Amino acid sequence: MSCAGDNGKFFLKNMSLLQVLLVFGNSYHSYPEVAGASLGAIRSFVNTNEAVQLIAQHGVLELLVRCLREACSNGNLPTSLVRATASLVRNIAADDHRKDQLVGLGVIEFLHGLLVLDPYRQDAGIVEHVFGSFAQITLRAPGNSQRWMSMGAADIMPQLLRKFADRDVLQRQACLTVRNIAGRCPELHSVLLDAGMESVLRDAGKLPGCVDEAYSALRDLGCDVQYVRVAEDGRIVPAFEQFGSNPGKLNFRPVYDATDDIDQRIEEKGSAPFAAQSHAADIDDHDHAHHHHHHDGNCCNTEH
Numbered sequence: 001m002s003c004a005g006d007n008g009k010f011f012l013k014n015m016s017l018l019q020v021l022l023v024f025g026n027s028y029h030s031y032p033e034v035a036g037a038s039l040g041a042i043r044s045f046v047n048t049n050e051a052v053q054l055i056a057q058h059g060v061l062e063l064l065v066r067c068l069r070e071a072c073s074n075g076n077l078p079t080s081l082v083r084a085t086a087s088l089v090r091n092i093a094a095d096d097h098r099k100d101q102l103v104g105l106g107v108i109e110f111l112h113g114l115l116v117l118d119p120y121r122q123d124a125g126i127v128e129h130v131f132g133s134f135a136q137i138t139l140r141a142p143g144n145s146q147r148w149m150s151m152g153a154a155d156i157m158p159q160l161l162r163k164f165a166d167r168d169v170l171q172r173q174a175c176l177t178v179r180n181i182a183g184r185c186p187e188l189h190s191v192l193l194d195a196g197m198e199s200v201l202r203d204a205g206k207l208p209g210c211v212d213e214a215y216s217a218l219r220d221l222g223c224d225v226q227y228v229r230v231a232e233d234g235r236i237v238p239a240f241e242q243f244g245s246n247p248g249k250l251n252f253r254p255v256y257d258a259t260d261d262i263d264q265r266i267e268e269k270g271s272a273p274f275a276a277q278s279h280a281a282d283i284d285d286h287d288h289a290h291h292h293h294h295h296d297g298n299c300c301n302t303e304h
Contacts, residue, residue, distance in 0.1 A: 072113030093136035
């Protein structure tokens with residue numbers, strides 16, 4: 001099923017369906033593949049704040065945290081189940097209240113655990129969903145950013161970005177996360193840069209789907225993004241087109257401008273299905289013009 005609005009309405013009117021899916025989801029020890037498919041089905045219905053609240057009331061958050069805890073404790077849960085778990089966390093974290101609940105249940109520590117533990121850190125789908133979750137968790141939440149960075153995240157992120165250098169969506173989610181951290185936690189700029197974040201962001205900027213996000217992250221970290229190249233006749237000319245963008249169609253502004261609408265454009269591309277409506281009246285001012293952007297538009301694509 002897709003994340004169409006009709007699916008969400010059907011879900012809300014048929015509580016027995018959620019109950020059945022939860023029974024299968026809680027059977028993850030005996031039937032992990034069935035449990036993973038059930039979590040994927042729940043995710044396909046979570047396209048409104050009302051749906052998020054509903055599943056939270058019926059213990060889905062606790063189920064997800066149990067799966068993550070067990071995965072991090074021994075690494076024995078199948079990657080398909082862990083991928084489905086991280087995917088649903090990513091969707092739910094788009095709701096600020098439920099995000100806070102997840103954080104209170106220890107989800108930052110468990111998601112970080114997936115990034116350092118085999119076989120999960122070897123799975124591009126899991127890493128993408130973890131970065132997508134952190135893009136939500138760090139949004140307007142410097143305390144969450146500092147908590148994650150204290151675990152060594154600044155060293156882990158560049159490693160994984162190099163490992164999955166060709167994964168546009170994964171790279172984009174990481175760039176959004178860096179923007180959130182850099183915009184609210186200037187004291188962490190040196191930590192990120194010392195860990196090698198600048199070079200991986202520049203590499204990410206070569207991917208067509210990450211140009212705006214990568215160079216906005218570089219800008220927010222205070223890096224020089226005024227690129228030039230030497231033309232055949234020896235002239236020094238702008239070289240933005242080398243980094244994934246078509247000549248004459250650059251969206252990124254290399255110099256910070258308080259009126260820059262880059263965040264709104266990123267948000268429009270990356271919002272969860274219900275996020276734009278739920279937060280439209282709750283946009284706050286950000287030191288770096290970060291309003292709110294949510295996870296990738298592929299959030300409802302379960303094929304990874």
